[in-house]
Amino acid sequence: MxxxxxxxxxxxxxxxxxxxxxxxxxxxxxxxxxxxxxxxxxxxxxxxxxxxxxxxxxxxxxxxxxxxxxxxxxPAAVINEELQPKIDSMAQEQGRPLSRKEKQALKEELIQTLLPRxxxxxxxxxxxxxxxxxxxxxxxxxxxxxxxxxxxxxxxxxxxxxxxWLDNHKLNNSLQLWLQHQALPQGFVPGSDVELKAPDEEGAKVKFSNHLLSAEEVQTHLQDKLVTRIALQQTDGLSLTVSDDNGIKQIRYPDLLTEQHEELGWEDLALRLDADLLLMADSLNKALLAIQQQVAGQQDSI
Incomplete structure (x- = not known):
């Protein structure tokens, strides 16, 4: 849940x-x-x-x-194992190699016969x-x-x-600022993971894990790269990673939160699951709202 x-x-x-x-x-x-x-x-x-x-x-x-x-x-190996004899047999009958289109047609026909099994x-x-x-x-x-x-x-x-829920251009601007420890969402501090990518054709990438993000060796990459994802940590709550594609990943909830309803047990399954859902959604909504408000506000100021 x-x-x-x-x-x-x-x-x-x-x-x-x-x-x-x-x-x-x-x-x-x-x-x-x-x-x-x-x-x-x-x-x-x-x-x-x-x-x-x-x-x-x-x-x-x-x-x-x-x-x-x-x-x-x-599995592809299963399909290929049964497909090759059919290709060889048909090629021998035709007296010529099969075209790509003919091989694809045989493959699709084979898949239909294999699906029930x-x-x-x-x-x-x-x-x-x-x-x-x-x-x-x-x-x-x-x-x-x-x-x-x-x-x-x-x-x-x-x-x-x-x-x-977030405009990509505005989000990208915020990601750059967050790595610089500026304009962070309310209640958040930078985590210890970040990924950056150069916007040119080569697209050079760099990734730091379990690292102090304020360190000079991290900050210097902002000169020629864009932040593609960064970890954030609530001072009194969950941690997560924000990606430049609008995804929120690697959400981790504090033990004090996930264990809060342990005393309820599991005898009343609906009650326990509903209680956990309430905690989860309240905690997640608080984080999402802080991120949304910061991105929208920062966007207005750019």
Whole structure:
């Protein structure tokens, strides 16, 4: 339940559906396992636990959801092992080498015959909509995976005008300042990890880990490189890494926070999971809001 990497999207207008409407919308696009000939399938699942059969979990001003994705696993070595004899046989029949197009057609036909026998691999991605800040927070570090989830939400809800929560140009300006220990988000200090990349064709990169970022050997790279990601640490809370692609990664919560509800135990599963969700989302929202406000404010001053 503790989000580790997130993509955040700002909505152009608030979502006003009630919980019953959301539950119905998600149920219409619920997860169903892949059929024999399908390579991949996604659908809504239960955000709290498989035993708590609720597609939309409402908590104060947030509603939580989850998307389950299943894909068939066909190792390339297996495909190639069965494909080569088919290529050789057809080439012998034709009396000539096969074209690339013909080989691709054989490969696609073979994949369709192998899919019913392939293993399945499933993953669950959680997210929440926060009506107070009007943003979506999706628990994934990959932009492509997040876009797939947005597409499913658009199908279920009819529309979803969502954009990345930070302007990339403004974010890049802030990343440079943060490494210089300037204009940091409220309550944050620099961490000990940073990556920089030169903006020229060669794109020389440098990475510092567990390093004092104020050191001269780090700061000199600002002369010819741009910060692509930097670790930040709340003085009394979580730590995270902000990337220039709008991703928030490597989120770590303090032990005092994650262990706060240990006394509740797990006898009432719904109560425990809901309590942990509340702590996680409150803590994460506080950090996200500080970053958003700093980037927007810094951007106005540039």
């Amino acid at each position: 503790w989000f580790k990497n997130v993509r955040v999207y700002q909505l152009a207008s608030p979502l006003t559906l009630d919980q019953a409407s959301l539950e119905q919308a998600f149920a219409e696009y619920k997860f169903v396992p892949c059929s024999g000939q399908e390579a991949v399938r996604s659908g809504f699942s239960f955000p709290l636990h498989q035993s708590i059969t609720q597609y939309c979990h409402l908590q104060a001003n947030r509603w939580f959801f989850a998307v389950k994705r299943q894909e068939k696993v066909l 392939a293993f399945s691999r499933s993953s669950l991605t959680q997210g929440y909509y926060d009506s107070e800040h009007n943003w979506l927070v999706i628990n994934t570090g990959g932009a492509g995976k997040a876009e797939d989830i947005l597409a499913l939400l658009r199908k279920a809800l009819g529309s979803l005008p969502a954009l990345p």
